[in-house]
Amino acid sequence: MSASGLLIFISGPSGVGKSTLCRRLAADLPAEFAVSATTRPGKPQDALGKKYLFVTENIFRQMLEAGEFLEYAYKFDNWYGTLRKPVEDGLEAGHTILFEVEVQGAIQIRKMFPVSLGIFVLPPSMDDLKHRLEVRKRDDEATILRRLTEAQQEIRSAQACGIYNLMVVNEDNGIDKTIKTIKRTIKTFRRDEQNRLF
Ligand code: 5GP
Numbered sequence: 409m410s411a412s413g414l415l416i417f418i419s420g421p422s423g424v425g426k427s428t429l430c431r432r433l434a435a436d437l438p439a440e441f442a443v444s445a446t447t448r449p450g451k452p453q454d455a456l457g458k459k460y461l462f463v464t465e466n467i468f469r470q471m472l473e474a475g476e477f478l479e480y481a482y483k484f485d486n487w488y489g490t491l492r493k494p495v496e497d498g499l500e501a502g503h504t505i506l507f508e509v510e511v512q513g514a515i516q517i518r519k520m521f522p523v524s525l526g527i528f529v530l531p532p533s534m535d536d537l538k539h540r541l542e543v544r545k546r547d548d549e550a551t552i553l554r555r556l557t558e559a560q561q562e563i564r565s566a567q568a569c570g571i572y573n574l575m576v577v578n579e580d581n582g583i584d585k586t587i588k589t590i591k592r593t594i595k596t597f598r599r600d601e602q603n604r605l606f
Contacts, residue, residue, distance in 0.1 A: 413505060416506050445476075446461070447468050458508045465487065527590055
């Protein structure tokens, strides 16, 4: 698949601060968010971050059969799939596209776009992640425990799959430092790509 723009995918457990990081990066780079369809209901904070198209399972299946997704995954009892067309159009126009996806989706993206940049965001510790999930008050106790178990699995999968160029710890009150590290990685990646091409 030919692409002239830059494709960046960002993953990390729930509560690690991914959405805020992605919003900041999208504004700073600048980059476009890849749009996803999902069967999960909308949440108030969706207005701020990555763009979702909220659909029924039936519609999701129809879209899947019509080849409208670049990749898709089942996560937290819901389906998620990245819309193919806006990504292909954006890359062809030379834009930077930012994907916020879980690890299985990221693996599919890397297969399709071998020249892409993968970033995995880690919490400072599991205790810290638990605390962050508790203070944001979005989930009950059982859901928080489930998210923590999933987080451990996701971190293990991310370390094992070897597709991430950067695994960065997002420290408490450390978002500026995290952004700086990510931007430095993007700069190096772009420079290496240019050197490879010329
Ligand atoms: P949330 O429901 O909290 O917005 O997202 C739940 C998880 O699904 C997050 O890990 C998020 O990165 C991931 N996700 C969101 N959209 C997509 C998508 O289109 N494809 C895949 N594979 N994962 C997604």
